[in-house]
Amino acid sequence: MTRNAELKKAVCAEIDRRAAEITAISEEVLRHPETGWRESETAHRVRRWFDGLGLAHEDGLALTGVKARMRGRTSRRSVAVLGELDALLVDGHPYADPTTTAAHACGHNAQIASMIGAGYGLAPVMDRLDGDVVLFAVPAEECIEVDWRLRRREAGDFEFIVGKPELIRIGAFDDVDMAMMTHAGPTVSAPAAAVAASANGSLVKRAAFTGVAAHAGATPWAGANALKAATLAIAAIDAQRDTFDDADTVRVSQILTGGEAVSAVPAHAHMELMVRAGSVTAMRDAADKVDRALRAGAFALGVDVRVETVGGYLPLSVDEPLADLLHDNCVSLFGADAVIRDSGRMGGSTDMGDLGHIMPVAHPWAASGSAAPFHGPGFFTTDHVAAAVNPAKFMAMTVVDLLCEGAERAEQVLSTSGPKLSRDAYLELRRSFDTVTGGIVER
Structure with missing residues (x-):
């Protein structure tokens, strides 16, 4: 047995020894959920688990990161x-x-548990690795509660509305060379792991339509209907779908509110949209078409529209050298028939894509025990071993590969993963998405 194999065997044995603790972490976080930028109690739990490992830690990074x-x-x-x-x-x-x-x-509860579990496994072998391991609990991956987040941004609490871009901005990843995390998802065709999947980037838009109120029964002609302008804009967005290249996996979703009383012509309507695509170029193209549709709906009804665009996520691309190592370790644990090497592009998004623009990253998926739709009321982790213990093993094994024997494999990953952006270049790209447009339509 090679030294590398011996270390990985020791790592897995330690994770198995502490499997009950790892599954208990996943259960505890599952039962105490908090939304992004408010995860104070979850962060407190992470600090407690780091203390149990005897690890000093930085707290309050981008408000709640540990x-x-x-x-x-x-x-x-x-x-x-x-x-x-x-x-x-x-x-x-x-x-x-x-x-x-x-x-x-x-499934983020299982992510926290697998991170801690990887730390449990690696702690006894760190004196034989030629590199450091950073365990990092990061905030606000989900792009939700946008209005509240933008108000927090205006108050100066953060610049970017999701967590990893903000952590990049403040330099919290400056001392990291590469990163990985495992997401627990619905049951996939392979029962144990899907190693490599790319993901869409996204932009968030808020459109505010402003018309003129009037009595809807007596004098509707005196009004300018903001809600109808917004619904017409949605129809125009839907009409654009044939103009999106299938290879770009464009998705446009929206929610709409408007009107104060059914007896009045609605003077106000508000739409929140998410525009997703598989490349920055496709994101910009789709966003331009959505903006045209929003303006068209406003123009047709003679109302005003103000459109604010905010960067959500950058697209996630697979760093093949890192994925290769993870794949080999997953196969050694579960067998080739239980592992998917490349599951293609998912239509959703993650700010792991942002991190992947500045360093090599891996974002494998593990089984959760649930076949319910992701992000729905039926989805939650039911198999904490599959979702947390198993990923702790294959991530820790991959860390061993990277950092043993002079960190030679880490050097290879860095040299063969392709060009990455500097932090300044990344921030310039991110900030280029943030725009506000609007104007008064002549009536």
Whole structure:
């Protein structure tokens, strides 16, 4: 047995020894959900678990992030294992907070547990690794409660509305060379893991239509109907769908509110949209078409429209050298028939894509025990071993591959993963998405 294999065997044995603790962490976070930028109690739990590992930690990074570093015998390279702190808002979820409706319908509870579990496994072998391991609980991955987040941004609490971009902005990843995390998702065709999947980037838009109120029965001709302008804009957006290249996996979704009373011509309507696509170029193209549709609806009804665009996520692309290592370790644990190497592009988004623009990243998926639709009231982790213990193993094994024997494999990953942006170039790109347009339409 090679030294590398011996270390990985020791890591897995330690994770198995502490499997009950890891599953208990996943259960505890599942039962105490908090939404992004409000994860104070979850962050407190992470600090407690880091204390149990004897790790000093930085707290309050981008409000709630918690970061600990495990030192190797040398510090040639640094690999981060991440876990996301936040939950969604899902009314009717069996584990929803009764006051806030926050619920872990995205499996982040298992991410926190697998991060801690990887730390458990790696702690006894750090003195034989030529690099450091960063365990990092990160805030606000879900892009929800946009109005509230924008108000917090205006108050100066953060610049970016999701967590990893904000952590990049403040330099919290400056001392990390590469990163990985595992997401628990609905049952996939392979029962154990899907190693590599790319994801869409996204932009968030808020459109405010302003018309003229009037009596809807007596003098509707005296009004300018903001709600009808918004519904016409939605129809125009739908008419654009044939203009999107299938390869770009464009998705446009929206929610609409408007009107004060059915007896009055609605003077106000508000739309929140998310525009997703598989590349930055496709994101910009789709966003331009959506903007045209919004203006067209306003122009047709003679109302005003103000459109605010905010960056959500950058697209996630697979860093093949890192995915190869994860794949080999998953196959060694579960067998080739239980592992999907590349599951293609998912239509959803993650701010792991932002991190992937500045360093090599991996974002494998693991089984959750649930076949219910993702982000819905029926989805939650039911198999905490599959969702948390198993990922702790294959991520820790991959860290061993990267950092043993002079961190040679880490150097190879860095040299073969392709060009990455500097932090300044990344921030310039992110900020280029943020725009506000609007004007007065002549009536």
